[in-house]
Structure formats: structure tokens, C-alpha cells
Amino acid sequence: TEKYGFETEKVTFSNRVEVDIYADLRPGTTYSVYLGIDVGSTSTKAVLLAQDKDVLAGFYTRTAGRPLAALQSILAAIDDLMSKKRIEVKIAGAGTTGSGRKFIGQVIGVDLIIDEISAHARAAYWLNPEVDTIIEIGGQDSKFTTVKNGSVTFAVMNTVCAAGTGSFIEEQAQKLGCTLTDYAARTEHKRSPITSDRCTVLRVRDINHYLSEGYTIDEVLAAVLHAICENYLTKVAVEGSIGNTVLFQGATAKNRALIEAFEQRLKKPIHVSKYCHLTGALGVAILLADHGVGETKFRGIDLYRKNIPLRFDVCNLCTNHCKIR
Secondary structure, eight states: EEEEEEESSSSTTOEEEEEEEOOOOOOTTTEEEEEEEESSSEEEEEEEEEEOOOOEEEEEEEOOOOOHHHHHHHHHHHHHHHHHHHHHHEEEEEEEEEHHHHHHHHHTTOOOOOOHHHHOOOOOOHOOOOOOEEEESSOOOOEEEEETTTTEEEEEEESOGGGGGHHHHHHHHHHHHHHHHHHHHTTOOOOOOOOOOHHHHHHHHHHHHHTTTTTHHHHHHHHHHHHHHHHHHHHOGGGGGGSSSSEESSSGGGEEEHHHHHHHHTOOOOOTTTTGGGGGHHHHHHHHHHHHOOSSOOOOOGGGGGGGOOOEEEEOOSSOOOOOO
């Protein structure tokens, strides 16, 4: 029903938050909601889900290497929403998923911490009970999941190659002077040369070659989408296991031309929800609603006002020397 951007000066390293309102919020009303949070490598998302499983609002922001600041920005956006709409939001339960789920879960106090494959599968089944295949292309990884009657039957994640992720699309769009908003419109109905679908290094080499040969920027942008599609189907998905009801989830699903590339290649329709960029957070909220929460451990929306100190250390238990936050 409404969409706007929100920024605050009350959070250190504040990130701009995209706010989507999906329900008619009535002034003076107190809403009891479940808060689902998806802390990903490139973006952090949150969903406010009413106890009858109506989606009230969604929040999307960049993680930018600072998951705590991203989460605080979203909490500030929720507080701003309450003020703007003159409503009260009571958190009945909170949960996290995504790569930062344990860290953020401990900081804010949550009732459920769940892996992203389970969260996406629950959201997909809620969106379409006939779903049998989930395609998800995130910022730094991609996942392929098969589902039967809402239960995950097979799942695989690609975390070692950037050639099939949303970040590659974004990098090439920026390099070629195309905004993500305009990407789909500029590539629709465009013939495109074939680029490597195996490696970002080889693909960038091909892109530079085609530009020097006189191909237009729009044709090269289209080539990137076909290569992403081919990379996913050969290196991540099990093509023979792709069913008839395919849901595409993640923010990259907003690129209609990418969806069309998959439809052209698979010769079947791809379903995209209006919550596609929020499905991980939505799945967590639905799982909270499914099981119910007695007394929530959530520490409160006003956590964004507090200075939460972070300490860094390096683990020396093996040769990886991982940084611990």
C-alpha cells in the first residue's frame, strides 16, 4: 500500500532502509506481531507478521559488513513507522536466519534461530502450497531446493563462486553505467552474445571483448543474465530435479529480465512473489506463528538507541585465523 525510504542519525553508520507497507494500518491500534529477521551477507531484511499471518510491513537495507548497524537501522525504521502511522507494535516473538543469525540473535535476544534453507522453504510453501522447486540467488551465494508437501527433500548451496550470484550482476551494472532499477527494461528483447558461464574472470574477459567488437552495452548486460542463468543450472541446480511449480526468491528476483532468461531456458513459468526480497525473514516469522511463543526474549525495538560495543579477536585454533566479533 505504501513504499518509502528511511534514514536516521540515531544509529552509527546508519543505512538507508526501504520500507514496504502491505496492510491498512489503522491509527490508535496495537498490533501484536512476530518479527522475522534475515541477516545476509549483502542485505538485512525484516518482516512484521500479524498473528493471523497477514504481512504488515517489510524492511530491507544493506548489511555493508556491519550487521549490527543494519539491524539497528531497521529497528529505527520500525519505531518511525509506529510514529508515522500512530500505532503500537508489540513483539510477540522474534527470530533470525541468514549468515549473521547467531550473532544478531544473541545481541537482540530471539526466540528462534533457523537456517535460511528452512526459512525460505517455509515461506515458499506459505506462498504457494504446490511449490516443488525453489531457486534462490543471493548477493554472495545461491541455493537450489526441492520441496514436497512443504518439507525440504534436497538442498544445495554454492558459496565458492561469484559467477552465479547477484553481486556479479550489480558489479557489471555499475561498471557499465546501468542502475539496477533500469536493468530489466534495458535488456528485454535484446539478442546477446554468449559469455563464459563458469568463471567471473573469463566472463569479464568476454564482456570486454564484445564491447571492443561493437556490441551495445544493453546486449552485453543481457549476456550477463544468460550467463548467470546457465551458471546456476550447471553448477548449482540439478536440472533434472526441477519440477513444475518453481518459485524464485531473493532480491535478484526483482530483475524481470533475469526471470525471463530462466523461463526461456527451462521452458516453464517461474513464480515470483511480491515478498521475494523478504522471503527469508518472512519464513522465520511464519515459523514463529506456527509454533507460538510463550514469553519472548526480544530485548526491545529501542535497542537502536543504545551503543552496543563490539570486540574483535582472532581465533588461532586452526590456520584459517578467522576474525571473531
